[in-house]
Amino acid sequence: MVSAAPAPDPRAHILDVATRLFAARGFGDTSLQLIADEVGVTKQAVLHHFSSKEALRQAVIDVILDHWRDVLPRVLLAAAASEDRFDAVLGELYRFFAADPDRGRLLVRESFDRPAEVKRVLAESVRPWLDAVASYITRGREAGHHHADVDPEVYVLHVMQLVITATASASVLDAAIAPGSDARARYERELMRIARASLFKPATHHERGKRRRGEP
Amino acid sequence: MVSAAPAPDPRAHILDVATRLFAARGFGDTSLQLIADEVGVTKQAVLHHFSSKEALRQAVIDVILDHWRDVLPRVLLAAAASEDRFDAVLGELYRFFAADPDRGRLLVRESFDRPAEVKRVLAESVRPWLDAVASYITRGREAGHHHADVDPEVYVLHVMQLVITATASASVLDAAIAPGSDARARYERELMRIARASLFKPATHHERGKRRRGEP
DNA sequence: CGGGCCCCTTACCACTTGGTAGGGAATCGC
DNA sequence: GCGATTCCCTACCAAGTGGTAAGGGGCCCG
Numbered sequence: 001m002v003s004a005a006p007a008p009d010p011r012a013h014i015l016d017v018a019t020r021l022f023a024a025r026g027f028g029d030t031s032l033q034l035i036a037d038e039v040g041v042t043k044q045a046v047l048h049h050f051s052s053k054e055a056l057r058q059a060v061i062d063v064i065l066d067h068w069r070d071v072l073p074r075v076l077l078a079a080a081a082s083e084d085r086f087d088a089v090l091g092e093l094y095r096f097f098a099a100d101p102d103r104g105r106l107l108v109r110e111s112f113d114r115p116a117e118v119k120r121v122l123a124e125s126v127r128p129w130l131d132a133v134a135s136y137i138t139r140g141r142e143a144g145h146h147h148a149d150v151d152p153e154v155y156v157l158h159v160m161q162l163v164i165t166a167t168a169s170a171s172v173l174d175a176a177i178a179p180g181s182d183a184r185a186r187y188e189r190e191l192m193r194i195a196r197a198s199l200f201k202p203a204t205h206h207e208r209g210k211r212r213r214g215e216p
Numbered sequence: 217m218v219s220a221a222p223a224p225d226p227r228a229h230i231l232d233v234a235t236r237l238f239a240a241r242g243f244g245d246t247s248l249q250l251i252a253d254e255v256g257v258t259k260q261a262v263l264h265h266f267s268s269k270e271a272l273r274q275a276v277i278d279v280i281l282d283h284w285r286d287v288l289p290r291v292l293l294a295a296a297a298s299e300d301r302f303d304a305v306l307g308e309l310y311r312f313f314a315a316d317p318d319r320g321r322l323l324v325r326e327s328f329d330r331p332a333e334v335k336r337v338l339a340e341s342v343r344p345w346l347d348a349v350a351s352y353i354t355r356g357r358e359a360g361h362h363h364a365d366v367d368p369e370v371y372v373l374h375v376m377q378l379v380i381t382a383t384a385s386a387s388v389l390d391a392a393i394a395p396g397s398d399a400r401a402r403y404e405r406e407l408m409r410i411a412r413a414s415l416f417k418p419a420t421h422h423e424r425g426k427r428r429r430g431e432p
Numbered sequence: 433c434g435g436g437c438c439c440c441t442t443a444c445c446a447c448t449t450g451g452t453a454g455g456g457a458a459t460c461g462c
Numbered sequence: 463g464c465g466a467t468t469c470c471c472t473a474c475c476a477a478g479t480g481g482t483a484a485g486g487g488g489c490c491c492g
Contacts, residue, residue: 027242045440158378198411264470
């Protein structure tokens with residue numbers, strides 16, 4: 001689903017298939033044989049490119065993390081201060097995970113299966129920019145744009161979790177709501193609304209026309 | 217962690233251990249042997265009480281679902297209409313999952329591993345009362361208590377997901393925020409705040425003193 | 433032409449998996 | 463006392479697991 005082309009590079013092809021299968025079935029329930037069959041090679045060809053199943057796991061996760069580490073700074077740099085930018089950043093984040101639900105599923109699975117590893121990554125790679133975002137919120141709070149009782153750090157974590165799980169389990173959640181209009185669009189819209197309404201004060205006196213200008 | 221007593225009933229003991237292990241390591245990565253060792257019996261004793269590993273899985277899930285089906289109606293019945301009741305219901309839901317993070321983890325894992333099954337349960341067991349809650353929100357919206365642009369169904373789903381994932385991965389998330397004051401309390405408080413702020417209008421003219429009466 | 437390297441194969445390995453067969457000990461109703 | 467039932471054990475099994483060993487075919491560089 002994530003790749004149409006069979007990929008000329010077999011290593012990348014294996015990584016791709018493994019990512020999909022690990023996300024869908026979990027690490028323990030995905031045998032090297034299954035991955036190999038799906039790719040169209042033998043199990044030993046897989047083991048040729050990745051010295052062990054564990055190495056394959058690491059490689060799969062690294063792909064996600066690298067992608068993340070690449071995209072996040074770019075997105076956050078675009079986040080100056082205004083409410084419009086907030087939408088842009090959150091939208092980017094949402095689209096990142098919505099583009100491939102496997103990303104979120106892998107992250108969630110990993111946080112369950114190997115909490116120690118994930119904690120390390122969180123402490124090292126996530127905390128820095130979480131601090132940055134949190135301090136941005138704190139500034140906006142002191143400036144009176146944000147609700148006074150926001151817990152910036154935890155707010156950001158909760159919104160991120162919401163993005164991840166909403167995209168990761170969207171296909172399942174469809175069964176819970178009445179069928180009809182595009183559910184995915186509703187998920188995204190409502191998520192954005194929740195995030196916005198719980199952060200921004202409801203448009204105080206001054207600062208009315210300033211909001212929701214067109215963005216380039 | 218969830219059971220201190222070794223449980224005189226071996227079947228219940230097995231169920232308990234299996235629940236914990238399935239939640240922590242996933243179904244595929246938990247062998248019958250491991251469960252048996254943890255319980256202190258042989259693998260065949262486990263297979264005596266549960267005819268197959270799959271049967272054990274079902275039994276574990278049924279315990280969770282039964283608990284859920286038992287608790288939810290009771291909680292929802294207490295939900296008349298006021299904002300105070302909202303806190304009570306959401307708080308109850310939160311405490312239900314916070315009391316044992318394995319519950320949330322199991323549900324999340326199950327939604328990944330067996331989406332078809334979960335969809336069935338959602339459609340049959342969750343949708344009815346989700347409709348009820350949603351229509352309650354819709355009424356409050358028409359009465360002017362709630363934000364006009366709330367998508368009731370999706371709002372409830374998102375809040376539920378937030379509760380589940382926040383409790384399920386709380387221990388991991390601790391690594392992302394600055395250490396110090398009780399993180400769990402912050403998670404709960406901020407989650408409640410987000411849910412409340414994104415649903416209720418910010419205290420219109422009348423109805424001011426009514427909100428946030430003394431809480432213990 | 434020939435050696436070396438890369439990519440992948442077949443063949444095989446020790447080990448674990450979920451599950452079966454059958455029997456033994458304790459307990460209960462009679 | 464005695465059969466039946468419940469509970470759990472030892473012993474075993476076929477199938478599948480991750481991983482190793484060894485080698486073959488294509489290809490580049492000399």
